[in-house]
Amino acid sequence: MPDTVTFKIKRQDTETSGSYWETFIIPYIPNSNVISCLMDIQANPVNAKGEEVAPVVWESNCLEEVCGACTMLINGKVHQSCSALVDKLEKPIRLEPMSKFPVVRDLTVDRSRMFDALKKVQAWVAADGYHDLGPGDRLSQSHQETAYKLSECMTCGCCVEACPQYSSDNNFLGAAAISQTRLFNMHPTAKNIADERLDTLMQEGGIADCGNAQNCVEACPKSIPLTESIAEMGRQVSGKLWRNIFKA
Amino acid sequence: MSKQRVIVIGGGLAGLAATMKMAELGMSVLVVSFLPVKRSHSVCAQGGINGAVNIKGEGDSPDIHFYDTVKGGDFLAHQPLCKDMCHEAPYIINLMDRLGVTFNRTPEGNLDFRRFGGTLYHRTAFAGATTGQQLLYALDEQVRHFEVQGLVEKMEWHEYLGAVLNDDGRCVGAVIHNLRSGEIKAEKGDAVILATGGPGLVYGRSTNSMVCTGTAVTSAYLQGAKYGNGEFIQIHPSAIPGRDKLRLMSESARGEGGRVWVPRKAGDSRKPKEIPEKERFYFLEERYPLFGNLVPRDVGAREIYDICVNDKLGVHGEMKVYLDLTHHTREFLDHRLGGILEIYEKFTGVDPREEPMEIFPAVHYSMGGIWTDYTRTDEGLIDHQSPNNQMTSITGLYAAGEADYQYHGGNRLGANSLLSCIYTGLMMSPGVLNYINNLPEAAEDIPASVYSASVKKWQESYANIKSMNGKENPYALHREMAEEMISNVLIVRENSKLKSTLDKIDEFESRWKNIKCVDTSDWSNPVPSFINQLWNMIQLSKIITKGALLRDEFRGSHYKPEFDLHQPDDFRPETYLEFEKQKEDGQIKEDEFSPDHLAYMKRFSKNNIKWLKTTIATYRNGGPEISYEAVDTSLIDPRPRKYD
Numbered sequence: 001m002p003d004t005v006t007f008k009i010k011r012q013d014t015e016t017s018g019s020y021w022e023t024f025i026i027p028y029i030p031n032s033n034v035i036s037c038l039m040d041i042q043a044n045p046v047n048a049k050g051e052e053v054a055p056v057v058w059e060s061n062c063l064e065e066v067c068g069a070c071t072m073l074i075n076g077k078v079h080q081s082c083s084a085l086v087d088k089l090e091k092p093i094r095l096e097p098m099s100k101f102p103v104v105r106d107l108t109v110d111r112s113r114m115f116d117a118l119k120k121v122q123a124w125v126a127a128d129g130y131h132d133l134g135p136g137d138r139l140s141q142s143h144q145e146t147a148y149k150l151s152e153c154m155t156c157g158c159c160v161e162a163c164p165q166y167s168s169d170n171n172f173l174g175a176a177a178i179s180q181t182r183l184f185n186m187h188p189t190a191k192n193i194a195d196e197r198l199d200t201l202m203q204e205g206g207i208a209d210c211g212n213a214q215n216c217v218e219a220c221p222k223s224i225p226l227t228e229s230i231a232e233m234g235r236q237v238s239g240k241l242w243r244n245i246f247k248a
Numbered sequence: 249m250s251k252q253r254v255i256v257i258g259g260g261l262a263g264l265a266a267t268m269k270m271a272e273l274g275m276s277v278l279v280v281s282f283l284p285v286k287r288s289h290s291v292c293a294q295g296g297i298n299g300a301v302n303i304k305g306e307g308d309s310p311d312i313h314f315y316d317t318v319k320g321g322d323f324l325a326h327q328p329l330c331k332d333m334c335h336e337a338p339y340i341i342n343l344m345d346r347l348g349v350t351f352n353r354t355p356e357g358n359l360d361f362r363r364f365g366g367t368l369y370h371r372t373a374f375a376g377a378t379t380g381q382q383l384l385y386a387l388d389e390q391v392r393h394f395e396v397q398g399l400v401e402k403m404e405w406h407e408y409l410g411a412v413l414n415d416d417g418r419c420v421g422a423v424i425h426n427l428r429s430g431e432i433k434a435e436k437g438d439a440v441i442l443a444t445g446g447p448g449l450v451y452g453r454s455t456n457s458m459v460c461t462g463t464a465v466t467s468a469y470l471q472g473a474k475y476g477n478g479e480f481i482q483i484h485p486s487a488i489p490g491r492d493k494l495r496l497m498s499e500s501a502r503g504e505g506g507r508v509w510v511p512r513k514a515g516d517s518r519k520p521k522e523i524p525e526k527e528r529f530y531f532l533e534e535r536y537p538l539f540g541n542l543v544p545r546d547v548g549a550r551e552i553y554d555i556c557v558n559d560k561l562g563v564h565g566e567m568k569v570y571l572d573l574t575h576h577t578r579e580f581l582d583h584r585l586g587g588i589l590e591i592y593e594k595f596t597g598v599d600p601r602e603e604p605m606e607i608f609p610a611v612h613y614s615m616g617g618i619w620t621d622y623t624r625t626d627e628g629l630i631d632h633q634s635p636n637n638q639m640t641s642i643t644g645l646y647a648a649g650e651a652d653y654q655y656h657g658g659n660r661l662g663a664n665s666l667l668s669c670i671y672t673g674l675m676m677s678p679g680v681l682n683y684i685n686n687l688p689e690a691a692e693d694i695p696a697s698v699y700s701a702s703v704k705k706w707q708e709s710y711a712n713i714k715s716m717n718g719k720e721n722p723y724a725l726h727r728e729m730a731e732e733m734i735s736n737v738l739i740v741r742e743n744s745k746l747k748s749t750l751d752k753i754d755e756f757e758s759r760w761k762n763i764k765c766v767d768t769s770d771w772s773n774p775v776p777s778f779i780n781q782l783w784n785m786i787q788l789s790k791i792i793t794k795g796a797l798l799r800d801e802f803r804g805s806h807y808k809p810e811f812d813l814h815q816p817d818d819f820r821p822e823t824y825l826e827f828e829k830q831k832e833d834g835q836i837k838e839d840e841f842s843p844d845h846l847a848y849m850k851r852f853s854k855n856n857i858k859w860l861k862t863t864i865a866t867y868r869n870g871g872p873e874i875s876y877e878a879v880d881t882s883l884i885d886p887r888p889r890k891y892d
Contacts, residue, residue, distance in 0.1 A: 144353045
């Protein structure tokens with residue numbers, strides 16, 4: 001058993017300041033994950049040079065990989081830091097903020113773009129009201145299984161971080177939002193505006209921007225079949241294109 | 249009158265349910281949240297949501313659900329609220345289904361239901377084992393739709409510091425701290441709803457998320473609002489140990505047939521699968537033949553404590569027991585419990601489909617919370633138009649969800665929390681709007697000077713925190729405080745220890761003043777916020793501990809062995825109803841009861857007269873002053889609980 005664990009953390013004080021690396025050496029404690037080590041640094045914020053520094057800032061909430069907040073690059077690979085177990089990681093452990101989003105501070109980034117994409121693709125059921133209108137449609141178990149898997153997306157950003165097409169210079173919607181269009185286009189009432197969602201996917205930043213690298217599906221911590229979703233939406237978009245041609 | 253709006257603090261199930269309902273009714277809503285609302289703690293709820301839809305044809309009904317809920321809470325819950333909630337539950341489940349929640353289905357395509365603790369019916373609708381996440385996402389989507397339509401505005405990355413009160417003590421807005429820029433300013437609001445969840449972080453590691461500090465409701469308490477039933481903290485029987493948090497292992501694992509056991513031989517070093525059936529002690533099944541592994545959580549946690557501490561039969565001699573699902577097929581488990589089994593596997597490296605899980609009890613939920621009001625109808629339901637519903641003792645300041653106190657009594661039944669969160673958010677909305685419609689003036693027209701005083705107070709407070717240059721690290725101090733709470737204010741409570749903990753808390757409060765603000769930068773600095781939250785957690789720990797010290801009885805999750813009334817093994821609760829009836833009729837026929845039953849019933853009756861009351865904590869002279877209030881038990885007669 002090692003006595004200590006070394007962390008090399010890429011830090012950035014403000015949105016516009018430059019980044020720098022800082023090393024922390026903390027006592028090794030069995031069954032640690034990255035978050036519990038960041039907490040240890042908080043409780044004793046001293047770097048490897050023995051200087052007292054501001055504790056590292058990161059974002060987290062549920063700590064059980066269902067909220068998506070604590071996503072970061074761990075040894076260069078995007079993952080939730082709560083489920084990154086120290087014993088399984090190569091040392092020293094390198095932590096960096098995700099690279100596809102503006103850094104707020106240290107390991108915290110601003111993922112507003114992903115939530116804006118959910119607005120663009122109208123990822124919701126347009127309800128008549130919240131009063132008692134009886135039960136929803138009956139649905140098969142296989143429908144539920146497909147929909148549930150897609151609905152587990154926590155907007156964490158792993159898929160777009162891994163995507164070679166998604167960058168700050170373009171407005172690609174990304175795999176998460178495209179997969180949500182599949183979810184809502186298969187819902188018995190949300191599909192009433194399926195065509196509007198397809199229109200969005202046909203615009204700039206839509207499905208045509210996907211380069212088919214298939215990194216997204218590898219990176220997804222929830223094993224959501226993102227490439228299947230993209231293929232399915234590609235089919236729906238082509239279908240609509242054909243319909244448009246025949247209508248014209 | 250100028251345009252009015254409501255401020256909702258917190259974007260979990262309760263906050264978003266209220267937001268979407270009020271937006272539907274045409275009201276502008278400002279949602280303030282620590283994080284993007286989609287990341288709220290509601291995502292951690294796993295097993296499901298209760299509603300007596302009776303899909304399985306078992307004869308279940310909202311009234312039976314109501315009875316189970318009240319009994320589960322050891323009769324401390326306000327009955328009209330529980331009744332109304334249980335009667336609304338089937339509609340709420342249907343609504344969430346319509347809004348796209350991916351609930352599991354029966355072969356015919358109906359919603360599927362499973363069993364949960366404290367009931368004998370299949371009453372829990374579920375979406376795999378991430379039901380809270382799925383419900384939250386559906387509400388998040390509805391609220392996003394309103395955001396696009398301009399009715400809802402979100403302020404994510406902001407924290408609530410306190411209510412702005414006018415000269416009459418009415419809440420007219422909130423002081424909000426921008427967690428990025430550090431700016432502190434007031435937001436005008438004609439009503440403010442605290443939907444800020446529970447206080448698990450008072451215990452450091454719990455099943456709660458990192459935002460669950462209880463700081464918003466504590467702030468309301470410090471401003472004069474009453475706090476109810478603080479000492480009733482639910483300990484969940486099954487969690488996975490972790491250094492940063494204790495991850496929940498849902499009750500649904502037992503609802504789907506999971507069995508709890510320990511080796512019969514203390515310190516048995518064999519692997520669980522090597523221990524033959526007859527050498528396993530399925531202690532819940534043996535001790536509670538009727539409810540078995542699905543006893544309510546307070547009972548389950550106490551039994552695990554008993555088996556591990558008193559009988560010393562814990563796995564590897566530790567405070568752990570096995571939760572065994574290995575008799576099911578992998579397909580069955582993945583389909584119905586996938587989410588939680590993945591969590592277990594990811595964090596422990598052991599596949600729970602092949603090996604029994606090792607679980608232990610952890611702080612999970614606060615039945616207590618900020619005191620709120622309601623208006624009942626003659627039928628014992630709730631008048632949904634009443635502006636009193638969910639209003640705290642500060643006019644215009646409301647609370648909903650885990651932040652409030654009155655639905656779960658002394659112990660919450662599993663899968664009732666998702667229900668109570670969505671229910672309170674929806675139920676209260678028409679009343680909040682009625683309150684607003686009858687106000688003499690819109691917050692928009694209230695002079696800025698009313699707000700500037702509050703803002704200045706908080707700006708000074710945060711400036712003071714930033715200048716703190718003592719010796720204590722706030723995070724280390726929090727760990728110490730949490731250790732104290734975990735050690736002495738948990739499953740088994742003793743007055744001597746509670747007393748010493750209160751003294752310790754006073755020490756923590758003194759040491760808080762010697763904190764060093766370890767980060768004094770202006771941009772996106774979480775440290776001053778945490779120091780402020782820690783102060784509030786210290787205040788809240790006093791409410792919990794003092795309430796526990798003064799309540800000399802055993803009720804629900806609040807267990808003091810010294811005051812256990814020792815129910816005779818062969819006692820039936822119906823006997824007590826007969827006893828009470830005779831008492832009302834004027835004469836107890838003592839010879840009709842066996843002497844030990846009679847003596848027990850007398851003890852029980854006397855105890856209820858003294859203690860079947862809501863604990864109220866009011867902030868006076870730097871700490872909680874405790875008083876007691878009546879509980880509405882007019883619909884179901886209180887009686888001894890029994891689950892075997």
